[in-house]
Amino acid sequence: MSEIIFELKNVTKIFGHHIETQVTALSGVDLKISKGEFVALVGPSGSGKSTLLNIMSGFDTPTSGDVLLSGKKINEISGTELSDFRRDHIGFIFQSYNLIPVLTVRENVEYVMILQGRPVKEREEKVKDFLSAVGLAGKEDRYPSELSGGQQQRVAVARAMVSRPDIVIADEPSANLDSKTGTALVEMMLSLNEKFKTTFIFSTHDPVIMEKARRLVTIKDGRIIHEKKNT
């Protein structure tokens, strides 16, 4: 059996302080993700996908339960330790691309490595490799505003993967793209997953993209109701 990289143990998240206004977003979620998996999180709006991704990212803390990434309980760390842990272990792809507009493509991609204090030569090599891998070689000095939505999202993929994190978390990465570009993006993520053995977990509504996932986790009313492996 392959190595478990991410594990959620009986995770519950309740919003609100007063009993009358409390909302249970997640209820007793258990989930294990192995190294190199390509997992899609699906479910209707308000099912708890975003809350689950927030908790997995360390942006939010569970009301109860544990979240373990590479054996570390991320719900028990905070402040700069959590920032550093996120920097070194998690890559993010956002729905709205969220590139830093004042940085060029090259600078956006190398930003996390600068935070990690990696040497210039290593940064240059990796930026070159990953921009080639996402098909953006030659566009290093462009600013995000000079790129199309699909190109920006590919820069975001390169940024998420360049520091070789344990897991890449993506929240509806194709939601702002047309269906063809969206499918191409997920296929590219899949090829990178196969090439670099990087674990991916992403949420989506798109049935075409769901088919690309190796594993589908369906969530409804804050509970995982179904899991399926695509062959």
Next chain:
Amino acid sequence: MLLKMALRNIIRNRRRSLLTGMMMSGGFVFISISLGFLDGSYGAIISLFTGQHTGHIQITDKSYIKTPSLYKTIHNFETVLTDLSKNKSIRALAPRIHSEALVYYKSATFGAEVVGIDPIAEDAATAYSRRILNGSALSETSGYDVLVGKTLARVLQVGIGDDIVLISQGADGSIANDIFRVIGSVGTEQEGRDDYRIYMPLKTAAEFFSLYHQAHEISVHLYDFNLASRISDSLVDSDSALVARPWQEVESDFYRTMQLDRQGNDVSILILMLMVGIGVLNTILMSTLERSREFGVLKALGTHPAHIFFMIMSEGLILSVFAAALGSLVSTIINEYLSQSGIQFAEPVSFAGMKISEFRSSVTSGTILFPSCVIIFTTLLASLYPALKSSKSSVSDALREF
């Protein structure tokens, strides 16, 4: 990288940054010109006020300060003058004898203040000869020639060439009386100290009052009046019978009036700081609110809150340094121009008993350094809240959809 981002963030919204920078530079120029005028005008007023009589430092017998008297003198003042003349900060020294006398002319009698001066030293120190309204100045060979204050001359109706009689008391107990010839009248257009005075050569006064080798005060004139307080203590020994007092002490009423006027200006500067601060706070707050998602992304990627704080503060610092540089350039040009041409008043303005008909600015290190500090400090202070707020915001709130 963070500094690079800070700089690009400023350039990113050029119009807003330009407007904010111009507001800061405008504040800088206003403060700088205000200070330039303050320094220039006060400098001119102080020079005028101290230059006519008091000097920048006065040396007297310690007991003379509280109760001036004919007998409380500086003995062997020539030796004191020789010692003082070695000090390179001193431009001129004017020894004086002060006393009172009754003046007789024809059937008129009036009380007058008699001042014995060394004509050459006094002219070097106070340029008293420029205040001679008619007639000629005293010289070392003047003997019993005197200059009469303009009001006293009018009251007694004396003119050039007239003989007047002075009656007083000598320091040895004798009756001092003699005939003196009026060779001119002295005074300024405004009312002043000269009006009821009679000036005579120091040697003649010493003889008249039996004060040989004695003087009541030595007026010390420096090259830079700003040094008066610092230098005064070093001019006489602490165990000496003499005391050296800077002009701020001698003319304490005048000094207090000036200080009050300066405090009024400090309030103006404080209001301006507040206005600039609110403007900067508004701009930086808007700019950070617009970028709250960006800060969320930066934090998600692993940027420490302290780095976000540093980046926003750097933006404020860079903007204020540029604004200060621009403000320095503009205000130096304006201050330099105003120091040459000045601003003429339609009607003279009265200040501390003096009439001032123009304001001139001055260019000093203070007209650049102080506004620079004010603008940079105000900007950093105004940036503090947006920087803290942005650095402490939660990632999930900032990103929302994630």
